[in-house]
Every structure is written in C-alpha cells, then in structure tokens.
Amino acid sequence: MRIDIVGAGAIGLLFAGELSAAGHNVHLWTRTEEQADWINRHGIELEHHNGLRNTVKTGIEAGVLSRGWAEKAEGSAWVLLAVKQRHLTSGLLDSLAFIKESHVPVVCLQNGMGHLDRLASYLSRDQLYAAVTTEGAKKLSANQVIRSNPGQTRLGSPFEADPVKLTEIADVLGQAGFGAQVAKDIExxxxxxxxxxxxxxxxxxxxxxxxxxxxxxxxxxxxxxxxxxxxxxxxxxxxxxxxxxxxxxxxxxxxxxxxxxxxxxxxxxxxxxxxxxxxxxxxxxxxxxxxxxxxxxxxxxxxxxxxxxx
Missing domain, CATH: 1.10.1040.10 (N-(1-d-carboxylethyl)-l-norvaline Dehydrogenase; domain 2)
Structure with missing residues (x-):
C-alpha cells in the first residue's frame, strides 16, 4: 500500500519508519531538500524505548513539499498529515486541490484544535479523518528518531467520512506496531x-x-x-x-x-x-x-x- 506522509518531524519520521518496515510503500514529504536527500541516502534510523535500533532503507522515498507533492500523491491510498499547525501555510493548503480531486483520504495528526475546520475549506469533509496520538517521539537528526513512549492512536471521523476506511487505516497502523483504535467519539x-x-x-x-x-x-x-x-x-x-x-x-x-x-x-x-x-x-x-x-x-x-x- 502506498502511504504519503506530509511532515518529517518526530511523528512523521516515526510513522514513516514503522510503516515502511511493515512493508508499505511510504513517500515522506519534507520541508527541505537537505532532509529529503539525507533520508533517501541513509534511510530512517529508529530507536525504540527498549534500546533496540533498526534502519529502514527500503520502501521509503523522500521528496520536498514545494515540488508538486500533492499531484504526485494522487495515487496514494492514504495521506497522513503530520505537520504542526503552524506549518499549515496557505501554500500547503492551496496544494491540497490535487488531493481533493482524487479524493484520497487524509488523516490529520495535529495537536490543538481548529485545524479540521480550516482543512475542510480545502478538502471534502468526507475525506477528512482525525487522529489523536499519545506516541512519544523525539527527533535526533534529519533521519533519526527515538520512540520513547509507545502510546495509543485514536482515529475518528469529525465530519461524515466513511467509517469502513477508519477500520482500514487502524488495521494498517496496528500491523506496523502502533496501538491504533477507532474512537467512538473523536471530538x-x-x-x-x-x-x-x-x-x-x-x-x-x-x-x-x-x-x-x-x-x-x-x-x-x-x-x-x-x-x-x-x-x-x-x-x-x-x-x-x-x-x-x-x-x-x-x-x-x-x-x-x-x-x-x-x-x-x-x-x-x-x-x-x-x-x-x-x-x-x-x-x-x-x-x-x-x-x-x-x-x-x-x-x-x-x-x-x-x-x-x-
């Protein structure tokens, strides 16, 4: 399954590394060319809370957000939006037009509130999903992340998105080692x-x-x-x-x-x-x-x- 992840901070790196290690085709979109190049050359280095380390090099490809990422993500099964709210710039939001046309489901991983209503102005309400995660992750470098505290990821539909799709992405995340569940009340x-x-x-x-x-x-x-x-x-x-x-x-x-x-x-x-x-x-x-x-x-x-x- 192809999964596009927008944002290569701690959470973006963690989800990209674990999903790629589980056999998925992950496209990770970064804000800088330097980070994308480094990941393409060296993969993602994951360190787990128990001290185990592994480097994921296969099944992952990094690109730069400013270079038509959304048009390239049209064929994706899922888009995980892992940027912080302050990075939901007008340029990034405008680029979502391609995602809206192809109706790719989008999971929003932002902290705080207010972002879903804003995103609903750029995407169809029935393709928006929300995620609340307690995963503890610390970014050490452009391609290194520590999973310091395995947590729970709750998924839900804040508007009228397909509940069957929620079960699908919860299963995908579960297979990648995340404690993912569909929430009865995501709000x-x-x-x-x-x-x-x-x-x-x-x-x-x-x-x-x-x-x-x-x-x-x-x-x-x-x-x-x-x-x-x-x-x-x-x-x-x-x-x-x-x-x-x-x-x-x-x-x-x-x-x-x-x-x-x-x-x-x-x-x-x-x-x-x-x-x-x-x-x-x-x-x-x-x-x-x-x-x-x-x-x-x-x-x-x-x-x-x-x-x-x-």
Missing amino acids: REMHRKLLMNAAINPLTALWRIPNGELLTSEYRRGALEGLISEALAIYERLGIPYDADIGEQIKEVCRTTSGNISSMLADVQRGEETEVDFINGYLVEMAGKAGMSAPAHEWVWRLIKGLSNT
Missing part, C-alpha cells in the same frame, strides 16, 4: 488531548523541565491543577464532556512520560515558534465564546509567546 478524544497539552506543555516549556518534574513540588502541582480546573470550567460552560478523573489521568501521563520532553519545550529549546496559539490560545478563545475569562491560560499563552521576539 471527545480531541478535547481530552487539548486539555492534557494545555496543562502540561506550557509549564514544562516555561520551567524547561521534563514532564515528570511537574509533580515534584507543591507549587508545580498547584500550577498544573490550576490550569486543569480553569479549562474544565470552560468545558462545563460549553457542555463539553470529560472524564471525572481527568485530573488524575493528566498526572498519570506526567508519571508515565516522566523523562519525556514535551513538544512545546522542544520547540522552545530549538528557538522555534510553538503551537501555543492552537492549545492555550484556543482555550482562551473558547472561554471568550462562553462569556468567561481564562486568566491562567491567557497568562501562560502570553509568557510562551514572549519567549520569541516575533
């Missing part, structure tokens, strides 16, 4: 992930600490709990369902990923723009629509934005 899963990211990510980025260290003092735990409580008040006002023990679930994520660096901290360390606009910023927007304020989330949003001069 609920997305709001759950939004809450986790909004509580954990900005604090780890501001304090420059791995996830587990959020629980090491009463002040850090208090800040974490404050962000959770404020978000839940927004959810309650808007009628968004959540698990009664969601606060403990978030703390358990901190424990099970104790040594992991959040994606927001990784962006800060690299001096790159973060996804805070689509996480905490999105919650602030939700609060405004609900006629509420969200001072804690607005404060961490502004602090993260202030780390950059732009």
Whole structure:
C-alpha cells in the first residue's frame, strides 16, 4: 500500500519508519531538500524505548513539499498529515486541490484544535479523518528518531467520512506496531488531548523541565491543577464532556512520560515558534465564546509567546 506522509518531524519520521518496515510503500514529504536527500541516502534510523535500533532503507522515498507533492500523491491510498499547525501555510493548503480531486483520504495528526475546520475549506469533509496520538517521539537528526513512549492512536471521523476506511487505516497502523483504535467519539478524544497539552506543555516549556518534574513540588502541582480546573470550567460552560478523573489521568501521563520532553519545550529549546496559539490560545478563545475569562491560560499563552521576539 502506498502511504504519503506530509511532515518529517518526530511523528512523521516515526510513522514513516514503522510503516515502511511493515512493508508499505511510504513517500515522506519534507520541508527541505537537505532532509529529503539525507533520508533517501541513509534511510530512517529508529530507536525504540527498549534500546533496540533498526534502519529502514527500503520502501521509503523522500521528496520536498514545494515540488508538486500533492499531484504526485494522487495515487496514494492514504495521506497522513503530520505537520504542526503552524506549518499549515496557505501554500500547503492551496496544494491540497490535487488531493481533493482524487479524493484520497487524509488523516490529520495535529495537536490543538481548529485545524479540521480550516482543512475542510480545502478538502471534502468526507475525506477528512482525525487522529489523536499519545506516541512519544523525539527527533535526533534529519533521519533519526527515538520512540520513547509507545502510546495509543485514536482515529475518528469529525465530519461524515466513511467509517469502513477508519477500520482500514487502524488495521494498517496496528500491523506496523502502533496501538491504533477507532474512537467512538473523536471530538471527545480531541478535547481530552487539548486539555492534557494545555496543562502540561506550557509549564514544562516555561520551567524547561521534563514532564515528570511537574509533580515534584507543591507549587508545580498547584500550577498544573490550576490550569486543569480553569479549562474544565470552560468545558462545563460549553457542555463539553470529560472524564471525572481527568485530573488524575493528566498526572498519570506526567508519571508515565516522566523523562519525556514535551513538544512545546522542544520547540522552545530549538528557538522555534510553538503551537501555543492552537492549545492555550484556543482555550482562551473558547472561554471568550462562553462569556468567561481564562486568566491562567491567557497568562501562560502570553509568557510562551514572549519567549520569541516575533
């Protein structure tokens, strides 16, 4: 099966490497010619949480996004959109016209919220699928990635896409070693992930600490709990369902990923723009629509934005 993956960050490299190792024909689209050339010459190097390493060279081909990628992906069985929300530029979105014409199903792997409605303006709603993943991955170089925390990937149809196709891609990912399942309510899963990211990510980025260290003092735990409580008040006002023990679930994520660096901290360390606009910023927007304020989330949003001069 041919699968096109757009974006060669940590998650893109991880999915490309594992799917290729499982025997699929993977086309990986990168933002730079240097990364594409390096992957074509050296393959993808995967390191697993148990220390096992392997290099995948067969069944994978890398290309540059700026060179008509979507036209070449018309014959693909699936497109996995693994770029961060900030990379959903007008140029990339405009290029999706070829994908819309061929009606290739697209799985969206972005953090945060708001991207699906935006993508629905460029693609048919019935070809859009959403994925929420807790896979832990760290990109070491242009072609090296560590799978630090095997997680779960929940798949769903936010609009009216074919549920049979969901089972197909879940099976494909399962065969490649991912814990993939079709979610009964993908919107609920997305709001759950939004809450986790909004509580954990900005604090780890501001304090420059791995996830587990959020629980090491009463002040850090208090800040974490404050962000959770404020978000839940927004959810309650808007009628968004959540698990009664969601606060403990978030703390358990901190424990099970104790040594992991959040994606927001990784962006800060690299001096790159973060996804805070689509996480905490999105919650602030939700609060405004609900006629509420969200001072804690607005404060961490502004602090993260202030780390950059732009």
